[in-house]
Amino acid sequence: MYSSILRCALTAAVLVAVPAASFAADWPEKSVRVIVAYPPGGVSDSVTRAIADKLSTSLGVSFVVENKGGAGGTIGMNEVARAAPDGYTIGFSSVSPLALSPAIRQVPYDPAKDIAPIGSVMVSPVILLGTSAFTGKSMDDVVSQSKAKPGTLRWSTSGQGSLGHLMLEQLQQAADIQVTHIPYRGAGQQLTDALGGQFELISTNMGSAVKTNIASGAFVPLAIAAPARVESLPNVPTFSELGYAQANKMSVFGFYAPGATPEAIVSKLNSEINQIVGSPEIQKLLADSNNIPATSTPQAFAEDIRQELASNRELAKKVGLAP
Numbered sequence: 001m002y003s004s005i006l007r008c009a010l011t012a013a014v015l016v017a018v019p020a021a022s023f024a025a026d027w028p029e030k031s032v033r034v035i036v037a038y039p040p041g042g043v044s045d046s047v048t049r050a051i052a053d054k055l056s057t058s059l060g061v062s063f064v065v066e067n068k069g070g071a072g073g074t075i076g077m078n079e080v081a082r083a084a085p086d087g088y089t090i091g092f093s094s095v096s097p098l099a100l101s102p103a104i105r106q107v108p109y110d111p112a113k114d115i116a117p118i119g120s121v122m123v124s125p126v127i128l129l130g131t132s133a134f135t136g137k138s139m140d141d142v143v144s145q146s147k148a149k150p151g152t153l154r155w156s157t158s159g160q161g162s163l164g165h166l167m168l169e170q171l172q173q174a175a176d177i178q179v180t181h182i183p184y185r186g187a188g189q190q191l192t193d194a195l196g197g198q199f200e201l202i203s204t205n206m207g208s209a210v211k212t213n214i215a216s217g218a219f220v221p222l223a224i225a226a227p228a229r230v231e232s233l234p235n236v237p238t239f240s241e242l243g244y245a246q247a248n249k250m251s252v253f254g255f256y257a258p259g260a261t262p263e264a265i266v267s268k269l270n271s272e273i274n275q276i277v278g279s280p281e282i283q284k285l286l287a288d289s290n291n292i293p294a295t296s297t298p299q300a301f302a303e304d305i306r307q308e309l310a311s312n313r314e315l316a317k318k319v320g321l322a323p
Helices: 003-011 043-059 071-082 139-148 163-175 187-195 208-215 263-277 280-288 298-318
Strands: 032-036 063-067 089-094 115-124 126-130 154-157 180-183 201-205 220-225 251-258
Touching: 032 043, 032 071, 043 063, 043 089, 043 115, 043 187, 043 263, 043 280, 071 089, 071 115, 071 251, 089 115, 115 263, 115 298, 126 139, 126 163, 126 208, 139 220, 154 163, 154 187, 163 180, 163 201, 163 298, 187 201, 187 208, 251 263, 263 280, 263 298
Parallel strands: 032 063, 032 089, 154 180, 154 201
Antiparallel strands: 089 251, 115 251, 126 201, 126 220
C-alpha cells in the first residue's frame, strides 16, 4: 500500500516538484480557501492549520481553513471537486475519499477526474483503543468477548466508509467475530464520546490528544496499524504481528485541488508544501503526534491513490462492502 509514499516516510525524504511554469507566476493574488475534510479537533485539523499558516507567510496571501466534515471525508472532498479550478480552493484529507469510499459506495465525484492530488504530507498510524467501557486489556479480549456475546462490543470509527470501518470489517471476517459499528463524522466528537465511555472500542489516527489520554490511562492501546511498533508505544503490537495483516492499514494524508486546476499551480503548491513539511516546526508537530512525514510529487501521489483504489475494490468485495 502506497509503496512510494511509504518509502519517503521511512527515509524522511522530502521530494520537491518540478518548478511551476511561468504562467503560474502571478498566482496567488488573493486569499486561498483550504477545506479540511474533517471536523475541528483532530490531527488533520491541527496539521492543516499549521501548514496553512506557513503557506500564508511564504506566498503572501491568507490561506483560510474551513472544516467540512462528514461521510468519511467525502463531503469535504466534494466541496473541493465542485470548486473553480483556479488554485483558490484546495483541500486536505486522507486518501480515503478517493481510494476507499468509491470502492464501497457511490460518491458525488469522479476520484480520477474531479480531484487533482497535490502531494502527500504524512502517514498516520491508526490505533485501536479500549475505552473505560471496555473491560479487556488486549486484542485477545476483543476477540473472546465478541465470540461470547456477538454484537455487544461497540467499535467507533471516524465514519461510514472510513479506513477504520474497512479495518473493522476485515477484522470481523479474519477473526470470525461480530461487533457493532458506531460511525462518527470525524475525530473531534468521537474522542469526546470515547472519553465518556459511550462505546467500548475506538479506532482513530494517532495524535497528541490520543497520546495524552493513553498516558493518563483513559484509553488502553490494543493494536496499531503501522509499518512497525511506534517508539512511544513499544508494547503495543501491530495488527500484522497479531495475524491481521490486511487490517494493518495506515492513513495517508495530503493536499488536493479541483481536477482541472492548471498543472503549474499544482506544481507550485507541491513545491511550497514539501518545503514546509520539511521545516523543523512541522517535523516536530508530526513527530509529537506519532505521525510520519511523507511527501511526494503530484504524479506519484496520484498513482498511489489509483493503485490503492483498485486494491480496495477487491477488499470491499471480499468483506461484503462493495456497492
